[in-house]
Amino acid sequence: MGYYLAVDAGGTSTRAVVLRADGHALGCGVAGSGNPVSSGTDQAAQAVVAAARGALDSAGLRPTDITSGVAGMAGASVFGSGEWLREELVRAGISDHFDIRSDLLATFCSGSFAPHGYALVAGTGAVAVRVRGGEVDAVADGLGWLLGDAGSGYWIGQQVARHVSAALDGRGPATTLTRLLLDDVGIAATTERDADGRPTALRKLVEALYRLRPIDLARFAPLAFAAPDDPLAQRIVAEATDALAATLTAVVAPHVTGPLVLGGSVLSRQRAIADRMAAVLRSAGVPPVLRHVPDGLAGAAVLALRLGAVDVDEEVFERIAATLDTIRAVPAA
Amino acid sequence: MGYYLAVDAGGTSTRAVVLRADGHALGCGVAGSGNPVSSGTDQAAQAVVAAARGALDSAGLRPTDITSGVAGMAGASVFGSGEWLREELVRAGISDHFDIRSDLLATFCSGSFAPHGYALVAGTGAVAVRVRGGEVDAVADGLGWLLGDAGSGYWIGQQVARHVSAALDGRGPATTLTRLLLDDVGIAATTERDADGRPTALRKLVEALYRLRPIDLARFAPLAFAAPDDPLAQRIVAEATDALAATLTAVVAPHVTGPLVLGGSVLSRQRAIADRMAAVLRSAGVPPVLRHVPDGLAGAAVLALRLGAVDVDEEVFERIAATLDTIRAVPAA
Numbered sequence: 001m002g003y004y005l006a007v008d009a010g011g012t013s014t015r016a017v018v019l020r021a022d023g024h025a026l027g028c029g030v031a032g033s034g035n036p037v038s039s040g041t042d043q044a045a046q047a048v049v050a051a052a053r054g055a056l057d058s059a060g061l062r063p064t065d066i067t068s069g070v071a072g073m074a075g076a077s078v079f080g081s082g083e084w085l086r087e088e089l090v091r092a093g094i095s096d097h098f099d100i101r102s103d104l105l106a107t108f109c110s111g112s113f114a115p116h117g118y119a120l121v122a123g124t125g126a127v128a129v130r131v132r133g134g135e136v137d138a139v140a141d142g143l144g145w146l147l148g149d150a151g152s153g154y155w156i157g158q159q160v161a162r163h164v165s166a167a168l169d170g171r172g173p174a175t176t177l178t179r180l181l182l183d184d185v186g187i188a189a190t191t192e193r194d195a196d197g198r199p200t201a202l203r204k205l206v207e208a209l210y211r212l213r214p215i216d217l218a219r220f221a222p223l224a225f226a227a228p229d230d231p232l233a234q235r236i237v238a239e240a241t242d243a244l245a246a247t248l249t250a251v252v253a254p255h256v257t258g259p260l261v262l263g264g265s266v267l268s269r270q271r272a273i274a275d276r277m278a279a280v281l282r283s284a285g286v287p288p289v290l291r292h293v294p295d296g297l298a299g300a301a302v303l304a305l306r307l308g309a310v311d312v313d314e315e316v317f318e319r320i321a322a323t324l325d326t327i328r329a330v331p332a333a
Numbered sequence: 334m335g336y337y338l339a340v341d342a343g344g345t346s347t348r349a350v351v352l353r354a355d356g357h358a359l360g361c362g363v364a365g366s367g368n369p370v371s372s373g374t375d376q377a378a379q380a381v382v383a384a385a386r387g388a389l390d391s392a393g394l395r396p397t398d399i400t401s402g403v404a405g406m407a408g409a410s411v412f413g414s415g416e417w418l419r420e421e422l423v424r425a426g427i428s429d430h431f432d433i434r435s436d437l438l439a440t441f442c443s444g445s446f447a448p449h450g451y452a453l454v455a456g457t458g459a460v461a462v463r464v465r466g467g468e469v470d471a472v473a474d475g476l477g478w479l480l481g482d483a484g485s486g487y488w489i490g491q492q493v494a495r496h497v498s499a500a501l502d503g504r505g506p507a508t509t510l511t512r513l514l515l516d517d518v519g520i521a522a523t524t525e526r527d528a529d530g531r532p533t534a535l536r537k538l539v540e541a542l543y544r545l546r547p548i549d550l551a552r553f554a555p556l557a558f559a560a561p562d563d564p565l566a567q568r569i570v571a572e573a574t575d576a577l578a579a580t581l582t583a584v585v586a587p588h589v590t591g592p593l594v595l596g597g598s599v600l601s602r603q604r605a606i607a608d609r610m611a612a613v614l615r616s617a618g619v620p621p622v623l624r625h626v627p628d629g630l631a632g633a634a635v636l637a638l639r640l641g642a643v644d645v646d647e648e649v650f651e652r653i654a655a656t657l658d659t660i661r662a663v664p665a666a
Contacts, residue, residue, distance in 0.1 A: 147539055
């Protein structure tokens with residue numbers, strides 16, 4: 001009887017699960033950043049191994065029990081040969097029958113065992129893929145905070161920060177986002193002014209935000225959703241929705257019919273955003289079937305079973321989802 | 334007979350001039366970045382001293398000939414006490430009767446010896462000031478590439494880069510900017526595609542642009558002005574103009590009447606942009622008198638003479654401008 005290892009390696013955390021051929025998830029593990037692009041291959045490999053060990057321990061299994069495995073990983077197309085990761089896994093006593101696959105393909109497979117369809121992820125970044133015959137067939141955006149990721153959490157968070165700065169600077173309309181952002185970074189919203197006549201709160205805000213890495217502005221995205229009555233917040237969310245619709249439109253093809261799997265916090269914030277994505281599919285002649293997923297872990301499990309020549313049908317797929325939900329609900333020791 | 338030292342310390346280069354009390358400029362010098370914010374106070378002080386030495390050599394004067402001096406400098410409000418710079422000047426044998434003043438005040442004084450008025454600078458960054466009684470009375474924007482500098486060269490350059498990336502990615506309209514940007518960074522505009530179906534030129538462009546510092550995207554701003562028939566380029570320039578108008582509006586006050594001094598490459602690119610700024614003044618009840626200046630060097634000279642208790646009248650002001658133009662026209666040895 002074989003056991004399979006699935007890993008969802010993200011920029012913030014890396015999750016692993018061990019499962020049986022019938023899709024029954026037995027144990028989970030978590031570790032730090034497993035993104036080889038942002039953290040380097042050494043740290044990514046260590047995170048994958050640490051998460052795998054956690055999953056094995058939790059399942060009461062040994063490394064040698066693993067038949068095969070898959071890690072869903074950003075940058076898979078660049079770091080895809082995976083020799084750097086296999087070496088580390090073998091050193092840990094785990095099978096070298098292990099592949100790296102696109103994190104976006106894993107996200108799609110978390111929501112569907114169908115061979116065709118779409119995934120749209122809008123978390124810190126934003127990217128869409130078309131999946132055909134179980135493989136990534138087209139990609140749009142995901143070009144990073146400086147050049148793309150239009151409509152992402154970073155994009156929204158930066159808009160919040162820019163508009164609040166402009167409002168405090170007398171260059172833009174007053175907005176309830178100002179109070180929300182100042183509260184978030186712990187700056188008092190006083191009427192005090194500096195020697196140059198500008199609000200002290202503006203100077204403090206600018207100083208605080210330049211101390212962050214640019215990408216950290218993504219943490220302010222929830223503020224735009226927390227002020228649904230604010231015209232500026234509405235405009236930011238509307239523009240983000242337009243951008244995400246354009247990204248999805250770029251990969252939708254009438255001859256590829258299948259579900260749209262939505263991942264990332266932005267797409268679960270407002271019903272209207274998901275509705276707009278359904279409209280994009282409909283107008284391209286693709287029946288809109290939408291599913292939200294928390295990450296790519298279940299999908300990595302689907303891909304790990306397939307790598308082990310297991311046919312993932314509806315029964316197996318549902319068992320992965322249900323058992324994974326159960327063991328995830330148990331807080332880690 | 335006294336001699337005066339004026340320095341315009343910028344992020345790219347530092348320029349110095351030595352002049353007589355009657356405004357006659359005798360010699361110029363140039364050195365590297367003198368911006369204490371981006372380069373640190375040590376390097377900034379060294380650049381100021383190197384540029385001053387160049388100016389003294391060129392004028393055939395000794396350090397001890399200098400009566401007083403002024404450096405116009407970004408970040409003057411933060412690094413304004415200037416003890417760090419005075420120490421270095423004294424070590425070089427130059428007078429300690431030396432002040433640091435706002436680079437924006439220096440820009441204003443490059444265009445006018447009037448006590449009141451406005452300056453708007455849109456180079457890599459974008460910022461506006463109101464000048465009243467010879468001092469900065471209000472400031473808007475200048476909040477840097479991440480949070481502000483709306484309508485600046487950085488802002489325009491990033492828009493060019495983002496829109497071209499979107500066009501190559503199938504998320505935005507085709508634009509002549511694509512060819513201009515690819516040519517600029519030396520990437521062939523082929524129809525070749527990568528394994529993920531995306532244009533090879535897009536991947537190469539993204540790789541090339543992430544190798545730059547974000548602020549370096551400002552170098553692509555001229556492309557938006559080089560494609561006046563392209564609808565996307567038109568939109569970028571129109572949005573930049575709107576943003577600069579908002580920044581100027583934030584400092585214009587009907588009770589402060591005086592010229593508007595324009596600095597930075599963006600404001601000299603299209604007549605329509607300057608016309609729009611004139612309209613901003615007019616609608617606030619301020620008679621629009623506009624002057625373009627290349628930098629803050631002449632203005633630093635005005636401020637240096639004033640620090641030496643010289644009354645800068647029209648005759649002195651015009652002599653500074655005329656003699657500075659003459660010695661600047663001579664290429665450095």
